[in-house]
Amino acid sequence: MQTSFGTGQTNRENTDLAFTDPLTGLGNHRRFFDKVERLIADRSDDPAPFAVGILDLDGFKPINDLFGHKAGDDILIQVAMRLRASMDSHSTVCRIGADEFAFLYPMVFSEEAATERARMLIEILSAPYDVGERTARLSASTGCSLFYSGEETTDILLNKAETALYHAKRSGRGKVVVYTREMEEAAKRVTRIEQALRRAVSAGEVEPHFQPIVDLGTRRTIGFEALARWSDPDLGPVSPAVFIPIAEERGIIGPLSQLVLRKATEAARGWPGDLFLSFNLSPSQLVDQNTGLHILSILDRTGFDPRRLEIEITETGLMNDPISAEKIVEDLRRVGIRVSLDDFGTGQSSLGRLREFNFDKLKIDRAFVSSILEDRPSEHIIRAILAMCEGLGMDVVAEGIEQEAQADRLVQFGCAGGQGYLFGKPANADATLGYLRDSFRGALRAKAI
Ligand code: C2E
Ligand code: MG
Ligand code: MG
Numbered sequence: 434m435q436t437s438f439g440t441g442q443t444n445r446e447n448t449d450l451a452f453t454d455p456l457t458g459l460g461n462h463r464r465f466f467d468k469v470e471r472l473i474a475d476r477s478d479d480p481a482p483f484a485v486g487i488l489d490l491d492g493f494k495p496i497n498d499l500f501g502h503k504a505g506d507d508i509l510i511q512v513a514m515r516l517r518a519s520m521d522s523h524s525t526v527c528r529i530g531a532d533e534f535a536f537l538y539p540m541v542f543s544e545e546a547a548t549e550r551a552r553m554l555i556e557i558l559s560a561p562y563d564v565g566e567r568t569a570r571l572s573a574s575t576g577c578s579l580f581y582s583g584e585e586t587t588d589i590l591l592n593k594a595e596t597a598l599y600h601a602k603r604s605g606r607g608k609v610v611v612y613t614r615e616m617e618e619a620a621k622r623v624t625r626i627e628q629a630l631r632r633a634v635s636a637g638e639v640e641p642h643f644q645p646i647v648d649l650g651t652r653r654t655i656g657f658e659a660l661a662r663w664s665d666p667d668l669g670p671v672s673p674a675v676f677i678p679i680a681e682e683r684g685i686i687g688p689l690s691q692l693v694l695r696k697a698t699e700a701a702r703g704w705p706g707d708l709f710l711s712f713n714l715s716p717s718q719l720v721d722q723n724t725g726l727h728i729l730s731i732l733d734r735t736g737f738d739p740r741r742l743e744i745e746i747t748e749t750g751l752m753n754d755p756i757s758a759e760k761i762v763e764d765l766r767r768v769g770i771r772v773s774l775d776d777f778g779t780g781q782s783s784l785g786r787l788r789e790f791n792f793d794k795l796k797i798d799r800a801f802v803s804s805i806l807e808d809r810p811s812e813h814i815i816r817a818i819l820a821m822c823e824g825l826g827m828d829v830v831a832e833g834i835e836q837e838a839q840a841d842r843l844v845q846f847g848c849a850g851g852q853g854y855l856f857g858k859p860a861n862a863d864a865t866l867g868y869l870r871d872s873f874r875g876a877l878r879a880k881a882i
Contacts, residue, residue: 457513656709748780799833
């Protein structure tokens with residue numbers, strides 16, 4: 434008897450272990466799956482919905498890197514304790530990944546209630562954590578989904594919560610998103626675009642278009658910004674505002690950017706020598722130390738003078754990893770490439786960055802320019818930016834100028850550079866050459882084009 438009792442105990446212990454996360458003592462992925470599965474079976478005759486959610490800590494990896502793994506583990510244990518303490522008697526929380534937790538609320542029947550519960554968890558996790566002598570702060574994102582019908586399986590329900598979590602993460606830190614059908618459609622569309630874009634990049638089918646940048650006083654063209662254009666046989670033309678973020682997220686931006694830069698420099702080689710080419714770099718490229726090397730090797734191959742190239746980067750690009758970004762920027766500037774700060778004023782601007790980084794030029798975002806005539810605050814902001822650039826010795830270009838009156842006002846404020854539909858829309862390489870033939874007859878003839 435004793436032996437069989439003992440064996441039973443050991444089996445149960447083994448089963449418990451297989452369902453428990455050893456670090457935090459919470460249930461693990463298998464426990465969570467099992468709990469949801471049972472609840473679905475229980476609810477087969479009962480139409481009451483219930484909610485599940487997946488919570489992911491934002492920026493946990495840097496904390497691990499900064500404080501060490503032992504401290505990382507301590508934080509995870511504290512997170513688990515807080516989450517467990519906040520569950521009522523019906524609810525369950527499990528640890529299902531390194532910094533991922535899942536919760537099950539059998540008595541939560543609506544999306545609003547699920548959102549409220551998830552917000553509360555994020556709030557609880559936002560209080561500081563003790564790490565030895567120091568403290569750390571964390572935020573978390575959560576995706577939720579609701580069980581409505583017996584046709585849904587545990588897998589489907591959790592996949593929906595994952596999709597919602599993905600949307601929450603994309604929209605910033607500390608967000609709660611509840612799954613909707615449109616999200617699935619959007620996710621499918623992103624995958625379709627990704628696949629088509631991969632094919633197009635290997636087939637060399639993304640093209641640069643060129644938009645003139647002018648001296649506002651004389652209206653003379655001083656350079657062009659290269660803007661990527663892509664039209665898929667099935668999807669039709671896709672806006673860069675759509676495909677560039679997808680390329681970044683899915684790791685295609687490197688090859689895409691190299692393709693566009695190669696084509697752009699090949700085209701710009703034939704322009705009059707005093708015109709510059711401005712090229713956009715994405716935030717993720719400023720985290721990759723190979724970026725500088727790739728740019729230089731393309732310039733080398735196409736024979737384009739680095740002193741005629743400008744690189745546009747945004748404030749977001751500097752925020753992710755400022756040290757890496759600074760190194761890339763310094764490498765580029767060393768060979769004579771100029772660096773502009775793009776879309777200034779709309780990101781999470783830190784004026785401190787302007788002191789740390791040496792920018793040659795600043796581009797004032799279209800949002801201020803488009804409201805300059807009606808909106809006093811925009812006017813003041815533009816004047817302040819212009820004064821600051823003068824003090825710091827930076828050139829300025831105002832973006833998105835569409836009307837004469839806007840251009841006049843900018844000239845009146847002392848803004849030297851401008852770009853926008855008023856002076857020209859982005860056009861392909863041939864059309865750009867045609868435009869240059871008309872405006873720079875002499876210079877082009879000298880180059881025998
Ligand atoms: P951006 O670098 O700020 O480029 C300016 C955007 O404003 C372009 O949109 C341009 O067509 C548009 N624009 C210019 N003048 C006017 C105007 O007067 N009115 C209005 N309404 N819009 C104007 P586009 O071409 O759709 O590009 C969107 C963004 O995509 C760019 O913003 C840039 O951030 C990104 N992008 C485009 N090409 C590339 C590329 O080759 N590499 C990377 N990393 N990003 C790119
Ligand atoms: Mg730009
Ligand atoms: Mg811009």
